[in-house]
Amino acid sequence: xxxxxxxxxxxxxxxxxxxEIQDIIDKYGSxxxxxxxxxxxxxxxxxxxxxxxxxxDVLDSRIDGKVKISDSTTNIGTLLDSAVSNNIKSIExxxxxxxxxxxxxxxxxxxxSANVVIKDTEKNIVDALNEDLLDDRVTTLxxxxxxxxxxxxxxxxxxxxxxxxxxxxxxxxxxxxxxYGSNSTYMPIKIVDRASAIANFIETA
Numbered sequence: 001x002x003x004x005x006x007x008x009x010x011x012x013x014x015x016x017x018x019x020e021i022q023d024i025i026d027k028y029g030s031x032x033x034x035x036x037x038x039x040x041x042x043x044x045x046x047x048x049x050x051x052x053x054x055x056x057d058v059l060d061s062r063i064d065g066k067v068k069i070s071d072s073t074t075n076i077g078t079l080l081d082s083a084v085s086n087n088i089k090s091i092e093x094x095x096x097x098x099x100x101x102x103x104x105x106x107x108x109x110x111x112x113s114a115n116v117v118i119k120d121t122e123k124n125i126v127d128a129l130n131e132d133l134l135d136d137r138v139t140t141l142x143x144x145x146x147x148x149x150x151x152x153x154x155x156x157x158x159x160x161x162x163x164x165x166x167x168x169x170x171x172x173x174x175x176x177x178x179x180y181g182s183n184s185t186y187m188p189i190k191i192v193d194r195a196s197a198i199a200n201f202i203e204t205a
Contacts, residue, residue: 013040018047018065025055032058040064048089053079060085068092073099080104102128105138115139119177122159123147129165140173142180143187150192158190163201166191 014024021041028035031054043049043065050068051059053075068090069079076093077100084091084107091112099117100108102124108116118125118134119142126147128134134141143159150160159174166189179185191198 011038011040012036013042015042015044017045018043018049021065022049025049025051025059030054035059056085056088060087063087070094073097077101077104080107083107084109099142102133106133108137113137117142117180119144119180121145121147123149125159126150126161126165129161129168132168134168134172136171138172140175140180141169142175142177144177156190158188160190160192163191163193163197166201167204 014021016024021043024041025032025035030052035058040062041049041059041064043063046066048066048068049063050070052071053069056067056069056079065087066089067085067087069076069088070092071079071094073093073095076091076098080100081104088109089111091109092114097115097117098108098112099119102118102120105116105118114137116137117140118128118138120128122143122145125141125143141159146157157176159169161169169189174187174189175185176187179187191201193201
């Protein structure tokens with residue numbers, strides 16, 4: 001460790017098994033605040049390093065090997081604000097469930113197979129349902145606001161959908177942000193569409 005702190009401008013490649021490289025990373029703590037800038041880490045046994053998002057921010061371009069991100073849902077959400085590094089091969093949240101916005105969900109790799117909660121505005125959720133962009137990983141939709149750009153343009157304390165988008169909702173729970181996490185009260189679904197489309201939805205749902 002003393003040698004690492006005094007290498008100056010020298011570029012150093014440290015090779016080792018995943019557990020050996022992990023021991024080096026762990027010595028510098030959760031943010032790697034004092035990790036030397038001249039070190040590149042190369043994993044030789046093909047196994048994963050387990051990092052927090054903040055650690056990946058420091059090490060991403062300096063790791064030759066597979067990475068697993070294990071962190072809070074908030075920090076994983078921040079990670080998903082942009083495209084996920086190719087080094088990352090698995091993601092897990094240390095919370096009970098991963099909660100992200102729709103834009104963050106679009107950056108969530110397909111290898112993440114656990115349940116996901118989408119927390120976003122009514123308009124963003126409706127747009128996602130219109131395009132059928134929420135797969136089976138999404139179990140719950142949490143509305144953070146009500147939009148006056150949808151349906152009849154009033155705050156109706158409901159999720160307002162067309163018949164086509166409502167068919168993409170089946171099997172998913174819908175709650176307001178005030179109810180989510182505190183009770184099992186679900187929001188009503190309001191379908192605004194042509195009578196024939198609504199009738200067809202009722203027959204086929």
